[in-house]
Structures are given as structure tokens and as C-alpha cells.
Amino acid sequence: MLILSRKIDQKICIGNDIVLTIIDVKGDQVKIGVEAPNSVKVYRQEVFTAIQSENTAANNIDVDALKKFFK
Template sequence: MLILTRKLNESIIIGDNIEITITAIEGDQVKLGIKAPKQIDVHRKEIYDAIQTENSAASCTDLDLLKHFQEKLNKK
């Protein structure tokens, strides 16, 4: 992990097209501004983790459920 020290209104650049700027420091909170291309998803880590968990659960379809739908389709 790279650790950087930045002051208010200072930035870091990731790659050629992502800029992260310190926009405010209030007590123990730091507010970040993120400039990135629209095609790049930017999420808080807990949201990203929740999305990954949901995607993983959705991809584990019960085979019995699929067989049930297959049987219903074949009856039509």
C-alpha cells in the first residue's frame, strides 16, 4: 500500500485520467473529490463489497430451480 500525505486542495493522480483531491478536512474526516472518466465505476469500499457479494449470490443459481423452469417451458 502506498501512503501519501496531502494537504487541503492538493491532489494525487492515478494513471493518466483519475485525480483525487482533498476538498475538506473536518475533525477526523477527510472529504475527497474524485475526477474520473464516466466509464470507470467509483464506489465506497463497503458499497463495492456489497455489490460483489450480491453478484456472487446471483451467479449461484439453484439447478433445481432451473430444472423446474425448464419443465414448465417444455409443458407449453
């Protein structure tokens, strides 16, 4: 893991087309602005984990029960 120190309004570039900007720091919270192409999905970790869990649950359907439902 790369650890960087930044001040308000300073930026971090990731690759050629993603830029993180430190917007504000208050206590133990940091506001970060993310500039990325529309093709790059940006999520908070807890949201990303929830999406993965929902996708996994959707893939674990009972195919036989589903076939009976549509008959």
C-alpha cells in the same frame, strides 16, 4: 501501499485520467473528490463489497429449480 500526505485543495493523480482532490478535513473525516472517466466505476469500499456479495449470491442459484420454474 503508498501513503501520501496532502492538504486541502491538493491533488493526487492516478494514471493519466484519475485525479483525487482533498476537499475538506474535519476531525477524523476527509472529503475527497474523484475525477475519473465515466468508464471507471468508483465505489466506497462497503458498497463495492455489498455488490460483490450480491453478485456471488446471484451466481449460486439452483439451476434445476429455475428450470422447473420456467416449465
